[in-house]
Amino acid sequence: MxxxxxxxxxxxxxxxxxxxxxxxxxxxxxxxxxxxxxxxxxxxxxxxxxxxxxxxxxxxxxxxxxxxxxxxxxxxxxxxxxxGYILDEDIVSWMKRIKENSKSSSHPIELVAFSGNIPSRIKYLNEKYQFRKLFDKEAYSFDCGATKPDNYFIEYLIKVSFPEETKDVTIQHGKPLEGEQLELFKKLGKSILYLDDSPKDAAPALRYDINLFIYERGHINNLFDKFPKLKF
Missing domain, CATH: 1.10.150 (DNA polymerase; domain 1)
Known part of the structure; x- marks a missing residue:
C-alpha cells in the first residue's frame, strides 16, 4: 500500500x-x-x-x-x-483522530466527502450534526452532474483531492481518461483510500488504482486489519 x-x-x-x-x-x-x-x-x-x-x-x-x-x-x-441518517460514532472518532494526528505529522492525511447526494439532505444533516467541519474537501454528485457508479465522478474526486497535480487535465462526461492522463490519475489514485458500503458503487475506483474498502457498520476493526497504519 x-x-x-x-x-x-x-x-x-x-x-x-x-x-x-x-x-x-x-x-x-x-x-x-x-x-x-x-x-x-x-x-x-x-x-x-x-x-x-x-x-x-x-x-x-x-x-x-x-x-x-x-x-x-x-x-x-x-x-x-x-x-434516518444517524452518525456512525466509530467513523467519526476515527476521523477526529486522523485530523489530530495530521496536525503534527510530516505526512498529513486529508479527509474528503465523496457522495452521490442531495443538497437539501446535506443541509439538513449539517444543521443537525455539523459534519462538514470534519472534512477538508468535498466532492458531491450535484456539483459535477454525475453520481455513482460513474468513472467521471471518480475522476472528479481525484481532481478535488489533488487540484494542483490535475489542473492541466480536463475531464469529460462519457469519455474516461486514457493514456498519460489516465496514468497520472492512477498514480494519484494509489494515495487515496476510499470507503463505501456498496461494492457496485465503488467498483469504478479500481480503474484508477484507488485503495478500496467496503465498510460494514460496527466492524471498523476490519478496516484496521487491512490498513494497520491507519489505526491512530
Missing amino acids: ADIKIVALDLGGVLFSAGKEYAKREWKENGYDVDLIHDLLISDEAQQLRKGIISDNEFWNNYFKTKVPSNYNAELIKQCYYR
Whole structure:
C-alpha cells in the first residue's frame, strides 16, 4: 500500500447509517407503501436530483407528489428519510483522530466527502450534526452532474483531492481518461483510500488504482486489519 494522503468517505452507509432502512419503519407506521416510495427514491428522476439536474422542489413537488396517492405527505416522507441518517460514532472518532494526528505529522492525511447526494439532505444533516467541519474537501454528485457508479465522478474526486497535480487535465462526461492522463490519475489514485458500503458503487475506483474498502457498520476493526497504519 502506498502512503495514503487522502481518505475519501461515502456518507450514507459509512459516515451515516443508510437512511432509507430506518425511514421504512416510519413510512410503514404511517400506512404508506414502502416499496413504492423506495422505487421513487431510486428512480431516474431521483438520480437527476442527485446530479443537480433537477431541483429539490422539482423532484418532491412536481414529480414525487404525482406518483403517490393524494393523501401521502411528501414532506413527512422526506423528513423520515433524512432523519434516518444517524452518525456512525466509530467513523467519526476515527476521523477526529486522523485530523489530530495530521496536525503534527510530516505526512498529513486529508479527509474528503465523496457522495452521490442531495443538497437539501446535506443541509439538513449539517444543521443537525455539523459534519462538514470534519472534512477538508468535498466532492458531491450535484456539483459535477454525475453520481455513482460513474468513472467521471471518480475522476472528479481525484481532481478535488489533488487540484494542483490535475489542473492541466480536463475531464469529460462519457469519455474516461486514457493514456498519460489516465496514468497520472492512477498514480494519484494509489494515495487515496476510499470507503463505501456498496461494492457496485465503488467498483469504478479500481480503474484508477484507488485503495478500496467496503465498510460494514460496527466492524471498523476490519478496516484496521487491512490498513494497520491507519489505526491512530
